Amino acid sequence: MTMFPLGRPARTTIAALGALYTGAVLWVTLRPLPWATEGNQEAYGILNLQSWIGWSTWTEGSPLEIVANILMFLPIGLASGLLFRGSVGLLVPIALTLVIELAQIPLADRISHPRDLVANASGAILGLLIAAAVRRRRRAGLSRR
Numbered sequence: 001m002t003m004f005p006l007g008r009p010a011r012t013t014i015a016a017l018g019a020l021y022t023g024a025v026l027w028v029t030l031r032p033l034p035w036a037t038e039g040n041q042e043a044y045g046i047l048n049l050q051s052w053i054g055w056s057t058w059t060e061g062s063p064l065e066i067v068a069n070i071l072m073f074l075p076i077g078l079a080s081g082l083l084f085r086g087s088v089g090l091l092v093p094i095a096l097t098l099v100i101e102l103a104q105i106p107l108a109d110r111i112s113h114p115r116d117l118v119a120n121a122s123g124a125i126l127g128l129l130i131a132a133a134v135r136r137r138r139r140a141g142l143s144r145r
Helices: 008-030 049-053 055-059 063-083 086-104 114-143
Strands: none
Touching: 008 063, 008 086, 049 055, 055 114, 063 086, 063 114, 086 114
């Protein structure tokens, strides 16, 4: 696990904020929803092949929810991309969204859905792309000195 060459205070700040934000994401995505009476997911959620290939999986659902999922994971991808290099930077946020979607399967009032997994992963990848741009800009600035 190689760290990105930021100063110790910056790494510590990013790691602390990232941990706090991740805790908030876990709370939002895994806590009981008292107003939800039942979920409408396929049995076994993202583990069910039918939930991936069903037409309604990709044609139904709120665009606002998809955008919210993308935006929710963008900061996680950004922090991961700033803290870690290479495949670790990608694996951390992808593993997090996978764990969340798997943990939602047994919860009666939460829904494990392929669309959420794809949207979360897309947000993480956007965050990683922003982190890569920041790293390139930082390297260019350091090389001019």
